Amino acid sequence: MVLWGLVLLGIFITVKGDERGARVRRIVGGDPAIAPPExxxxxFTRFNGKSARVLGVRDLPHYVFRGVRYGHPPVGKERFLRPRQYFLEGFENATHFPSPCVQPVPGQNTVLGKEDCLFLNIFTPTLPTGTEGLPVIVWIHGGGFRYGSASQYGVRHLVGKQVVVVTIQYRLGSLGFLSTGTKTLPGNAALWDMVLAVQWTRNYIGFFGGNPHRIVVMGHGSGASSAIMVALSNVAKGLTSGIVAMSGSSLSRFAVDDAPKSTAVEVADANGCPTGSELTMVRCLQNLSPASIIKVDSSIETERMTKQGFLSGLAGKLGSAPVFEGRRDGRSLPPVSEKEPLNDPDSSHSKIPLLTGITKDETKRACQNQFKDEIIKNLKKIPDFLDKVVVKNLQSALGIEFNKNTSAGNLLGLLDTNQFKNYLSYQKDNLVQGLGKISEATSDALFNVPALLTADAWSKQDAPSFLYRFEHAGKLGKGSNFLKGLPLIGNTSQNDASDGTVSHGDELAYLFESQDMEGRSIQSDSGNPDDDRVREFFTQMVTDFARFGKVRLGDQDVKPFSINDNNFIEVSPKPKVSRDFRYCEMGLWLGLAQRLQTNTCKLFQVLDATPLGTLGSGTQKLGQTIGKVGGDSKKLLPSLGIGR
Known part of the structure; x- marks a missing residue:
């Protein structure tokens, strides 16, 4: 009788509905519930002892759950601290995109967004069907750690490939990354936001049709470097099954702040906060309006660019960014980023697949637009500007130093800037050629070298890595549709592709539809058949990787990256696998003697005046010979075999 009463009670329980009326909720063990109307x-979720009813919307052809909270508000005394996980409970209205995190309005002395911004959006082609669920992509937006939102990226084309996509928000600027490198202000609050969002996804995504054991973390630019740091962090161990890093890695110049305390003191001074006591400084900063902190970030960025020049705008590092925390932060809490993850060859959790790549002209549009006047002025005014200034500063940005206590082996070490003359040669009265050479050099040093080193580091960990180069200059939106405000992008829309340029962010339009910060469409697709072919291949490549951990071309699996082949995927209307990724150019920046001795690289004539008596036989590894890569806090440990 009691059991029968419980059954009757379960049948007649109704859940409070919206304007469309109540829906019946059946108890576990009864008849199968009726599928929800389209x-x-x-x-309905149940986790950590809490139950919730989450209402989304139907956005044909998929379902969307917008503005789902994953972290408690990081405001007041919780500003700068690690986030606290939010567990779904009661009625959750997920029908509206969230406000973005506080950030500057490009080109204006104002800000937008809210500090209470730890939300994510879930896009799924189907609700749970009783199977294991679909692969999941967690998207971490780029924007130089200062711009962007979870709602800017329309995912219709990705979701159409039968994957679940989760787009996340995290604190930006000093609100997310301010650090003194001490226990008082250890930093990386935003990296913890990302880790928490991935953990939340692991806990809940099964209720939304996703497979919690098949989660790929994916990002662009600063989002790509963050994706690698998050996925390989000890605190996120086992949460991810792969990484997609677009135009960025944890070896990128912009990935970390090597001098976080000076940035923190600048932020405090400009806001009138005392800096003698770190605790007093932090408490003062916690009582300021978020807008005042973000506006100071903009002032610091402008001041640093004015002082350091256009290379700082291309390379980043103009404000607060992630830091390497060391083994412990002084509070007996584990770090999210103890050290450069690629330096740990014994880290078994790094043995997950990686798909990484770049565009063919990462910095070209910036060199020919917002930084054009400054570059031309320097080309006219400074003798040997390319090799004496640009190359020297880029070598410093790479952070490569030659360990003179080690046999030279296959390395020349850090090449003298004079050795770059043939690589950078142009007619001195042709400033357009000069601009092109600067864009080539900066793209190689700031993007291609980190991509190559990262792909190779993965291959040395017995984990498959795949390298691509996006080469299609189509008619779809450019990087400015997604990354406006980023110094590398600028504040104006630049959609002209008549010169064949494919710069930073231009590939995003082939995965996503561009939307404003709150999810409203800002551009309709107006591509051509070639654009359609590239979008079809690019989305399929990413979703195949999410599903299988590998890449296919036609009906064949693509061979993982090998330093012997330098193999990479050309993303174009007719995609193909090519070899020798920037073979001689990478040899030049990294001082790889064996490459530079080949007939292939004879054009550069680098070794003509260089003693070759101690060059070795080709068995030594770059990682054993280079002193350090990527700045004071980074080392290239995964040995880059020389090959060929």
Whole structure:
């Protein structure tokens, strides 16, 4: 009788509904529940002892759950601290995109967004069907750690490939990354936001049709470097099954702040906060309006660019960014980023697949637009500007130093800047050629070298890595549709592709539809058949990787990256696998003697005046010979075999 009463009670329980009326909730163990109507997606969750009813919307052809909270508000005394996980409970209205995190309005002395911004959006082609669920992509937006939102990126084309996509928000600027490198202000609060969002996804995504054991973390630019640091962090161990890093890695110049305390003191001074006591400084900063902190970030960025020049705008590092925390932060808490993850060859959790790549002209549009006048002025005014200034500063940005206590082996070490003359030669009265050479050099040093080193580091960890180069200059939106405000992008829309340029962010339009910060469409697709072919291949490549951990071309699996082949995927209307990724250019920047001795690289004539008596036989590894890569806090440990 009691059991029968419980059954009757379960049948007649109704859940409070919206304007479309109540829906019946059946108890576990009864008849199968009726599938939710297509225009009324409701998901019931139960985790950590809490139950929730989550109402989303139908955005044909998929379901969307917008503005789902994953972290408690990081405001007041919780500003700068690690986030606290939010567990779904009661009725959750997920029908509206969230406000973005506080950030500057490009080109204006104002800000937008809210400090209470730890939300994510879930896009799924189907609600749970009783199977293991679909692969999941967690998207970490780029924007130089200062710009962007979870709602800017329309994912219709990705979701159409039968994957679940989760787009996340994290604290930006000094609100997310301010650090003194001490226990008082250890930093990396935003990296903890990302880790928490991935953990939240692991806990809940099964209720939304995703497979919690098949989660790929994916990002662009600063989002790519963050994706690698998050996925390989000890605190996120086992949460991810792969990484997609677009135009960025943890070896990128912009990935970390090597001098976080000076940035923190600048932020405090400009806001009138005392700096003698770190605790007093932090408490003062916690009582300021978020807008005042973000506006100071903009002032610091402008001041640093004015002082350091256009290379700082291309390379980043103009404000607060992630830091390497060391083994402990002084509070007996584990770090999210103890050290450069690629330096740990014994880290078994790094044996997950990686798909990484760049565009063919990462910095070209910036060199020919917002930095054009400054570059031309320097080309006219400074003798040997390219090799004496640009190359020297880029070598410093790479952070490569030759360990003179080690046999030279296959390395010349850090080449003298004079050795770059043939690589950078142009007619002195042709400033357009000069601009092109600067864009080539900066793209190689700031993007291609980190991509190559990262792909190779993975291959040395017995984990498959795949390298691509996006080469299609189509008619779809450019990087400015997604990354406006980033110094590398500028504040104006630049959609002209008539010169064949494919710069930073231009590939995003082939995965995502561009939207404003709150999810409203800002551009309709107006591509051509070639654009359609590239989008079809690019989305398929990414979703195949999410599903299988590998890449296919036609009906064949693509061979993982090998330093012997330098193999990479050309993303174009007719995609193909090519070899010798920037073979001689990478040899020049990294001082790889064996490459530079080949007939292939004879054009550069680098070794003509260089003693070759101690060059060795080709068995030594770059990682054993280079002193350090990527600045004071980074080392290239995964040995880059020389090959060939």
């Amino acid at each position: 225009d009324d997606p409701v998901v």
